Amino acid sequence: MTQLLKVQNLFVSEDGFAAGEGQSLERPFGHADPGALASWAGATASWPNRAAPGGSRGLDDYFTRDFSHNIGAEIMGRNKFSPHRGAWKDEEWKGWWGDEPPFHTPVFVLTHHPRPSFTLSDTTFHFVSGEPAAVLAQARESAQGRDVRLGGGATTVRQFLDAGLVDTLHVAVVPGVHLGSGVRFWETPEELTDSFHLEVVPSPSGVVHHLLWRR
Numbered sequence: 727m728t729q730l731l732k733v734q735n736l737f738v739s740e741d742g743f744a745a746g747e748g749q750s751l752e753r754p755f756g757h758a759d760p761g762a763l764a765s766w767a768g769a770t771a772s773w774p775n776r777a778a779p780g781g782s783r784g785l786d787d788y789f790t791r792d793f794s795h796n797i798g799a800e801i802m803g804r805n806k807f808s809p810h811r812g813a814w815k816d817e818e819w820k821g822w823w824g825d826e827p828p829f830h831t832p833v834f835v836l837t838h839h840p841r842p843s844f845t846l847s848d849t850t851f852h853f854v855s856g857e858p859a860a861v862l863a864q865a866r867e868s869a870q871g872r873d874v875r876l877g878g879g880a881t882t883v884r885q886f887l888d889a890g891l892v893d894t895l896h897v898a899v900v901p902g903v904h905l906g907s908g909v910r911f912w913e914t915p916e917e918l919t920d921s922f923h924l925e926v927v928p929s930p931s932g933v934v935h936h937l938l939w940r941r
Contacts, residue, residue: 806882831869
């Protein structure tokens with residue numbers, strides 16, 4: 727069975743940025759408002775942090791519900807895991823997510839600075855370096871036949887795209903959000919169409935879902 731490398735629910739502003747400038751402990755997405763970027767997903771019935779019943783169904787809910795389907799491991803860049811730069815000065819930092827991370831799989835964090843693995847609940851974080859293909863091989867072995875999610879951020883996704891390793895992408899372009907600067911994912915989705923098929927599906931919520939799969 728083929729193990730896919732998948733990008734799922736990558737939120738992008740109308741002008742192509744996945745995060746703003748100036749990431750900090752207080753501002754994980756820099757000057758971008760994460761609530762605005764994720765509002766379409768947070769409004770769905772399947773949003774995992776929903777505190778009250780209700781929520782929308784339909785296309786947006788499908789992508790929220792499908793997020794963890796057949797995923798056996800995740801790869802993420804260091805800046806998705808932590809606002810810190812350079813050598814690990816404080817190994818007490820365990821990520822943004824508290825004692826119950828939302829991944830429920832092994833997670834491979836890309837970093838040039840070694841750090842011991844640790845486990846929170848049912849998620850084990852491994853800190854790895856190396857070329858994208860080598861990291862993907864580790865994640866695939868750990869995934870035990872299931873797919874691997876490439877969790878971001880945008881710079882990490884582009885590294886794996888440039889290496890020709892990504893099989894499918896789902897990018898949600900959020901209407902009315904313009905960042906002007908930050909971590910850019912694309913100028914236009916058409917820049918990926920030499921390597922990927924592209925289908926653009928608007929949702930009633932206003933978010934525009936971009937589905938790409940390898941040619």
